[in-house]
Amino acid sequence: MTQILQFLMLPLVHLIVALIAILTFIALNGLILVYVERKVAGFIQRRPGPFEVGPHGLLQPLADALKLVGKQLVMPRGADRILFWVAPLLSFAPVAICLLPIPFGPYLLGLNVNLGLLLVLAFSGLNVLALCLAGWGSNNKYALLGAARAVAQSVAYEIPLLLSVLCVAFTCGSLSFVDITASQTRGLLSWNVFSQPLAFLIFFVSALAETNRAPFDLPEAESELTAGFHTEYSGMGFGLFFLAEYSYMIVVSAVASVLFLGGWSGPFFSGHWWMLGKIYALILIMMWFRWTYPRVRFDQLLNICWKWLIPLSLINLLGTALIINLVR
Amino acid sequence: MLDKPSFSLDGDYYSSRFSELGKGEGDTLVLNLGPQHPSTHGVLRVIVELDGEYVRRAEPVLGYIHRMHEKMGEVKTYVQYLPNMGRVDYLHALAWNWAYVGAVEKLMGLEVPSRAEYIRVITCELNRICSHLLWWGAYVLDLGGFTPILYAFDDREILMDILQIPTGSRLTYCYYRFGGVSADLTETFLTQTRNFIERFKTRIPMYHDLVTGNMILRGRCEDIGALPAEMARRYGATGPVLRGSGVAYDVRRVEPYSVYDQFEFDIPVGKNGDAMDRYDVRMAEMEQSVRIIEQALNQIPDGPFINPDVPDRIMPPKGEVYFAVEGARGKIGVYLVSDGTARPYRLKLRAPGFSNLHVFAELAQGTILADAVSILGSLDLVIPEIDR
Amino acid sequence: MTTTIQKTMKGLWSLIVGLKVTGKEFCRPWITVHYPRQEVTNLDTFRGHIDLVPVLDDPEKPLCIVCRRCEEVCPSGCIRIEGHVPGEEKEVPVRQLLLVSNISLPHSAAREPICATDKTLRVLDGFSLNYNLCSLCGLCVQSCPVSSLTFSSDVYLAGASRKDFEFDLLQRLIDRAGSTKLKKAA
Ligand code: SF4
Ligand code: SF4
Numbered sequence: 001m002t003q004i005l006q007f008l009m010l011p012l013v014h015l016i017v018a019l020i021a022i023l024t025f026i027a028l029n030g031l032i033l034v035y036v037e038r039k040v041a042g043f044i045q046r047r048p049g050p051f052e053v054g055p056h057g058l059l060q061p062l063a064d065a066l067k068l069v070g071k072q073l074v075m076p077r078g079a080d081r082i083l084f085w086v087a088p089l090l091s092f093a094p095v096a097i098c099l100l101p102i103p104f105g106p107y108l109l110g111l112n113v114n115l116g117l118l119l120v121l122a123f124s125g126l127n128v129l130a131l132c133l134a135g136w137g138s139n140n141k142y143a144l145l146g147a148a149r150a151v152a153q154s155v156a157y158e159i160p161l162l163l164s165v166l167c168v169a170f171t172c173g174s175l176s177f178v179d180i181t182a183s184q185t186r187g188l189l190s191w192n193v194f195s196q197p198l199a200f201l202i203f204f205v206s207a208l209a210e211t212n213r214a215p216f217d218l219p220e221a222e223s224e225l226t227a228g229f230h231t232e233y234s235g236m237g238f239g240l241f242f243l244a245e246y247s248y249m250i251v252v253s254a255v256a257s258v259l260f261l262g263g264w265s266g267p268f269f270s271g272h273w274w275m276l277g278k279i280y281a282l283i284l285i286m287m288w289f290r291w292t293y294p295r296v297r298f299d300q301l302l303n304i305c306w307k308w309l310i311p312l313s314l315i316n317l318l319g320t321a322l323i324i325n326l327v328r
Numbered sequence: 329m330l331d332k333p334s335f336s337l338d339g340d341y342y343s344s345r346f347s348e349l350g351k352g353e354g355d356t357l358v359l360n361l362g363p364q365h366p367s368t369h370g371v372l373r374v375i376v377e378l379d380g381e382y383v384r385r386a387e388p389v390l391g392y393i394h395r396m397h398e399k400m401g402e403v404k405t406y407v408q409y410l411p412n413m414g415r416v417d418y419l420h421a422l423a424w425n426w427a428y429v430g431a432v433e434k435l436m437g438l439e440v441p442s443r444a445e446y447i448r449v450i451t452c453e454l455n456r457i458c459s460h461l462l463w464w465g466a467y468v469l470d471l472g473g474f475t476p477i478l479y480a481f482d483d484r485e486i487l488m489d490i491l492q493i494p495t496g497s498r499l500t501y502c503y504y505r506f507g508g509v510s511a512d513l514t515e516t517f518l519t520q521t522r523n524f525i526e527r528f529k530t531r532i533p534m535y536h537d538l539v540t541g542n543m544i545l546r547g548r549c550e551d552i553g554a555l556p557a558e559m560a561r562r563y564g565a566t567g568p569v570l571r572g573s574g575v576a577y578d579v580r581r582v583e584p585y586s587v588y589d590q591f592e593f594d595i596p597v598g599k600n601g602d603a604m605d606r607y608d609v610r611m612a613e614m615e616q617s618v619r620i621i622e623q624a625l626n627q628i629p630d631g632p633f634i635n636p637d638v639p640d641r642i643m644p645p646k647g648e649v650y651f652a653v654e655g656a657r658g659k660i661g662v663y664l665v666s667d668g669t670a671r672p673y674r675l676k677l678r679a680p681g682f683s684n685l686h687v688f689a690e691l692a693q694g695t696i697l698a699d700a701v702s703i704l705g706s707l708d709l710v711i712p713e714i715d716r
Numbered sequence: 717m718t719t720t721i722q723k724t725m726k727g728l729w730s731l732i733v734g735l736k737v738t739g740k741e742f743c744r745p746w747i748t749v750h751y752p753r754q755e756v757t758n759l760d761t762f763r764g765h766i767d768l769v770p771v772l773d774d775p776e777k778p779l780c781i782v783c784r785r786c787e788e789v790c791p792s793g794c795i796r797i798e799g800h801v802p803g804e805e806k807e808v809p810v811r812q813l814l815l816v817s818n819i820s821l822p823h824s825a826a827r828e829p830i831c832a833t834d835k836t837l838r839v840l841d842g843f844s845l846n847y848n849l850c851s852l853c854g855l856c857v858q859s860c861p862v863s864s865l866t867f868s869s870d871v872y873l874a875g876a877s878r879k880d881f882e883f884d885l886l887q888r889l890i891d892r893a894g895s896t897k898l899k900k901a902a
Binding site: 048051288308 | 735
């Protein structure tokens with residue numbers, strides 16, 4: 001038993017096990033989130049949602065996944081063969097790395113690096129590259145427009161996202177998720193959301209935009225661009241984009257709960273259940289938004305970012321820095 | 329021969345003509361929106377020239393659902409043409425029913441019993457609410473809000489249940505007859521209509537909370553596609569599109585037909601004719617329809633629901649006639665020429681959507697693609713009606 | 717400046733109001749009818765395809781007097797009728813098209829239907845309806861002088877080919893009669 005544990009603690013083995021665990025977690029979550037999203041949509045719209053496959057439609061996502069896997073992969077004439085197929089993989093692959101440094105529980109952690117925050121931000125930025133490639137490689141005008149939107153949107157929203165994350169890093173004095181969580185274990189009020197409410201709001205809004213969720217789902221605005229960057233994708237090509245979108249929802253919710261909501265710490269008991277609960281609560285709120293709001297326009301989206309979020313987060317950052325300096 | 333594909337990737341007649349007409353300077357992109365596109369509600373095709381996301385030029389292409397309704401009028405007898413009217417504009421089928429039977433009645437000098445007139449008013453207004461509800465949901469759907477259309481369908485479903493009682497159908501009604509209607513209103517119809525009105529009065533504030541007040545929606549509608557009254561007149565736009573621009577032109581008021589002069593109702597108008605004004609006008613119109621229905625329910629007299637003296641053979645005397653009613657999308661006109669036989673000599677249908685659509689090309693110029701979609705949605709187009 | 721902030725605050729509040737609405741609806745029960753398990757209840761007012769009405773004392777014999785008005789008035793031409801006059805082994809001639817243009821409504825009893833005065837006895841041999849073409853206008857039902865036609869409330873119709881919607885109404889009438897007889901016997 002101890003030998004096994006020791007073996008598991010070897011860094012490389014640990015990493016591989018963690019990666020496999022994370023991939024399983026993502027795949028499972030993809031299924032669950034598809035189901036949850038459709039149920040939420042259904043309930044908001046006063047209908048049952050999926051109901052036919054399995055009890056209460058529980059097996060519906062599985063059936064959907066099977067359908068996607070079974071579909072023919074079609075590539076449009078004139079598309080760039082390499083870019084077209086690399087894009088969905090590139091969109092999905094970084095997710096696993098993004099979840100590595102996030103502590104799901106006191107010991108449930110893939111990789112303890114002191115620059116964890118930076119790692120996540122760096123790799124989540126890859127997604128926009130994937131969307132861009134998909135749009136460019138598809139040889140489709142709608143996809144191209146979608147890709148252009150995706151790039152502009154991601155570049156713009158990365159800034160307030162970073163700034164609001166920086167506020168937390170300032171207050172905690174660390175870029176490591178483990179340290180940041182540790183600093184919030186002294187009860188409910190030590191959660192960063194109470195000391196940095198503005199940063200939390202900005203982070204959440206930017207995260208919605210980064211993950212292309214409604215009301216900021218412009219790259220795939222179906223009433224304007226039919227399906228945006230993934231117009232030409234069928235079968236698993238589309239499936240991977242879809243999975244990536246849900247995985248990024250998990251990533252941003254996980255980061256948000258670690259940074260602002262105390263991670264795995266919570267009242268009554270601490271542990272991974274709290275973390276999961278927080279992640280899911282945030283995702284549910286995202287879904288609630290999606291089924292309530294219309295979509296913003298492209299220039300409005302950028303206006304919100306450049307005229308409101310960036311100045312606000314800058315002020316917030318300066319204020320934070322000032323207070324920290326004064327207190328010290 | 330075989331190495332050339334049988335279709336051309338360069339586009340068809342319309343798109344090549346579109347590019348010929350004026351290739352703008354700079355790097356522009358010609359994009360076909362439709363005929364299968366989520367925001368064209370059916371089979372409208374719009375060719376746009378984009379400069380980035382800005383629309384340089386837009387041109388609607390029609391005819392994908394042309395069904396020769398006007399020609400059909402010439403080969404069918406007067407009675408046999410009745411079911412066609414439910415299919416020209418399937419969202420406000422009863423207004424078309426009315427326009428056609430009204431024209432024939434006017435030509436023949438047929439009397440309509442007053443109960444029948446009230447029945448027509450009640451059912452036509454219910455149908456108008458139906459149509460506006462669908463527009464409301466579809467418009468918000470165009471703007472990316474998924475849920476409102478299902479709330480609208482909740483109410484619409486009740487309305488269709490109600491209208492099913494006398495008409496027997498749910499969408500393509502064929503209910504009005506020369507000299508009246510084909511079935512009387514039952515007690516269930518009346519009570520269900522009253523219940524619906526009570527319910528609907530609580531639903532409208534909910535709609536306003538969910539959508540009208542919403543900051544995102546207002547951002548998508550306000551100052552978008554402002555249509556000056558002069559321009560609306562130039563294109564012959566009618567209905568909420570014209571009223572949104574501040575012209576209180578409503579056929580029910582300016583040339584009252586049937587018993588519309590017996591009711592009190594307002595003609596809601598907008599100010600600067602942007603998408604938000606058109607939106608507000610339609611929302612207010614639903615409330616006015618409810619007002620009309622309430623009054624009609626209170627006033628409805630007893631009596632026959634169809635004129636018993638309608639001749640067996642409908643053969644209107646030689647002559648021509650024009651009859652117009654106010655549909656959900658604007659002025660519906662039927663122009664009929666009779667040569668004294670059992671079939672019309674010529675039948676011309678004035679579809680309001682046709683005039684309303686053509687405002688689009690001018691309005692969309694210089695807007696962002698997303699605004700063009702918003703404008704298109706705010707015009708409330710029903711493509712089968714435009715193509716006829 | 718202050719007005720901008722005020723407007724923004726109002727706008728943000730409107731977003732919360734929207735969330736409240738959908739949140740409330742989320743907690744309320746479904747309103748959809750769950751088809752294979754439940755069915756809608758208002759089918760009695762629905763007008764489906766047409767069916768023949770039997771005479772009072774014999775459920776297998778239709779009221780129809782083979783006047784062919786329905787065939788003639790139908791805008792879509794989906795009715796085909798065959799009949800004969802007993803004794804003369806001759807088909808009932810197709811009426812000259814377009815003689816009758818309006819419908820004599822069965823309810824407006826004030827008017828004498830043309831064909832009821834026609835005393836010749838005719839027997840219906842076949843009544844086929846091509847439901848693919850029917851536009852459900854109801855003109856045939858309303859033009860029948862003896863109310864031999866009625867609407868069925870058959871909404872759950874589905875078929876794999878056009879053939880499935882070419883109905884033999886006489887056969888349907890006999891089948892229905894058989895099933896009611898069986899029920900009675902049971
Ligand atoms: S309902 Fe109309 S279309 Fe159908 S069979 Fe009767 S007359 Fe013909
Ligand atoms: S109109 Fe009635 S009686 Fe005449 S042929 Fe048709 S079903 Fe028979």
